[in-house]
Amino acid sequence: PKINFVLPDGSQQTIDAAVGQSIMEAATANLVKGIVADCGGGCSCATCHVYVDPEWVAKLTPADDVEQSMLEGAIDPNERSRLSCQLRMSDALDGIVVHVPAAQF
């Protein structure tokens, strides 16, 4: 399944992910800028923070309590904020659009 990253300058980067791979893992493997993932997917750094495109928010499993509290500590969170290490790709998410926060550059 494909993931479309929208960077703060409006440019887009589309990458191919494997089913079961997290959006963070796919992003770091493809050197998507702004997805730092300091903790390596442990849900404890919030440097993999993304804003999910409004169209896709409802297709995701809601954030659990740990993710929710980490998001409160992320830079500039909003109601579409998620930690990309907690989002696992599936065929249903093919073509998902996520925005990389400007604050992560």
Ligand code: FES
């Ligand atoms: Fe650290 Fe996602 S990689 S919280």
